[in-house]
Amino acid sequence: MSEPETETPGMNAASGYANPDVLVETDWVAERLNDPSIRLIEADEDILLYEVGHIAGAVKLDWHVDVQDKVTRDFVSQRDFEQLMSRWGITNDTTIVFYGDKNNWYAAYSFWLFTMYGHNKLKIMNGGRAKWEAEKRPFTKHVPHYEPTTYRAQPANETIRTFRDEVLAGLRNPGRRLIDVRSPQEYTGELIHMVNYPQEGAQRGGHIPGAKNIPWATAANPDGTFKSAEELRRIYSSNDVTPDKEVIAYCRIGERSAHTWFVLTYLLGYPRVRNYDGSWTEWGNVVRAPIEKP
Amino acid sequence: MDRQEAIEFLMDHYENPRNYGALDSADVSVSAGNPGCADVITMHARFAEDGTLEAVNWEGEGCTISRAAASYVTEIAQGMTADEIEQMSFEDLIEQLGRELVMTRPTCATLALGTLKRGVHDFTMHKHASE
Numbered sequence: 001m002s003e004p005e006t007e008t009p010g011m012n013a014a015s016g017y018a019n020p021d022v023l024v025e026t027d028w029v030a031e032r033l034n035d036p037s038i039r040l041i042e043a044d045e046d047i048l049l050y051e052v053g054h055i056a057g058a059v060k061l062d063w064h065v066d067v068q069d070k071v072t073r074d075f076v077s078q079r080d081f082e083q084l085m086s087r088w089g090i091t092n093d094t095t096i097v098f099y100g101d102k103n104n105w106y107a108a109y110s111f112w113l114f115t116m117y118g119h120n121k122l123k124i125m126n127g128g129r130a131k132w133e134a135e136k137r138p139f140t141k142h143v144p145h146y147e148p149t150t151y152r153a154q155p156a157n158e159t160i161r162t163f164r165d166e167v168l169a170g171l172r173n174p175g176r177r178l179i180d181v182r183s184p185q186e187y188t189g190e191l192i193h194m195v196n197y198p199q200e201g202a203q204r205g206g207h208i209p210g211a212k213n214i215p216w217a218t219a220a221n222p223d224g225t226f227k228s229a230e231e232l233r234r235i236y237s238s239n240d241v242t243p244d245k246e247v248i249a250y251c252r253i254g255e256r257s258a259h260t261w262f263v264l265t266y267l268l269g270y271p272r273v274r275n276y277d278g279s280w281t282e283w284g285n286v287v288r289a290p291i292e293k294p
Numbered sequence: 295m296d297r298q299e300a301i302e303f304l305m306d307h308y309e310n311p312r313n314y315g316a317l318d319s320a321d322v323s324v325s326a327g328n329p330g331c332a333d334v335i336t337m338h339a340r341f342a343e344d345g346t347l348e349a350v351n352w353e354g355e356g357c358t359i360s361r362a363a364a365s366y367v368t369e370i371a372q373g374m375t376a377d378e379i380e381q382m383s384f385e386d387l388i389e390q391l392g393r394e395l396v397m398t399r400p401t402c403a404t405l406a407l408g409t410l411k412r413g414v415h416d417f418t419m420h421k422h423a424s425e
Contacts, residue, residue, distance in 0.1 A: 047398055048358035051305050064398060065297065 016229030018269025053139030089146025099125035118154030178211035202284025300392025324413035364406035
């Protein structure tokens with residue numbers, strides 16, 4: 001988990017978040033654009049937004065190129081991750097601040113992945129790109145170049161990741177809660193892919209038996225910031241997803257569910273949350289995988 | 295076109311959109327959208343006497359790919375007949391826009407072309423019905 005540090009302006013213990021230091025506000029970022037110990041990383045769902053303009057000093061995390069294994073459906077190796085960090089001028093002591101579009105959707109996915117590789121100075125800029133833009137803060141097109149650094153990653157720590165067989169084995173575990181963070185139409189099987197993503201569909205629609213439908217964006221305010229701790233607790237506990245449970249979140253490829261993983265783990269302090277990134281693109285295509293429909 | 299070339303190509307159309315705006319005396323004005331990502335595109339077109347498109351414009355809001363694609367479609371569609379528009383392939387468009395990049399958002403990439411095809415088809419059907 002990220003190292004605790006001095007409380008940041010606007011995000012203190014009064015927020016009620018379990019780890020308030022993982023969220024920083026836009027003014028905090030604006031005051032530190034020239035801080036060499038901080039590296040901004042923009043991770044967007046809209047793939048060209050970085051080129052449209054980005055926060056000064058930020059590098060672009062291109063999800064389709066930078067962190068995907070080129071052959072197997074998996075993430076890059078430990079070594080490739082180290083090379084990526086080196087290219088971005090990141091050391092093991094760098095504080096990385098993620099931000100992006102759409103409620104920090106891909107920023108949270110990145111946070112999850114970087115956590116797996118052991119980087120423990122991670123933050124998300126609350127409200128992401130949208131809030132920065134709404135506050136009329138400047139963007140730049142200048143792409144920064146950093147001197148390569150030496151970076152040492154850990155082997156992927158998969159205690160925050162789970163796989164199909166593990167999900168299947170625990171379907172009757174009363175101490176586990178499955179959260180399907182997709183849209184209600186995907187959850188019921190009315191849609192077998194997210195709107196606009198026909199290439200990420202499945203043979204079958206529905207959800208994993210026992211899963212509760214709590215769409216990922218429920219955790220965000222209209223301005224893209226995360227809801228209050230109180231509101232978040234209410235959302236999840238009213239669905240019987242409580243801190244004493246082992247929780248697995250999934251969506252279609254694990255990117256929306258990483259947002260929920262972040263909320264539960266870092267904002268609410270749930271101790272046992274994992275992201276099933278195989279998600280519905282895997283489960284909905286597996287022969288004889290049990291499926292539930294309303 | 296490699297990935298960087300595709301990025302530059304799409305960014306050029308996004309930042310310097312061709313044929314943006316309303317169209318006088320349009321024969322086609324049709325809107326369509328992608329629910330879930332807030333893309334809404336309106337395609338306008340006007341046919342010349344010889345049955346070719348003498349003007350194709352677009353308006354709307356949306357993601358970078360949908361806007362860039364709309365700009366590009368208005369460029370390539372000019373001078374085409376209704377038949378040629380209806381024959382245009384979504385796959386070819388995706389290839390021309392940069393498949394590696396736009397395959398992450400195929401419905402955004404093809405929204406403008408699909409909208410234009412629908413408008414041209416409807417216009418053609420009405421024209422034949424009235425003749």
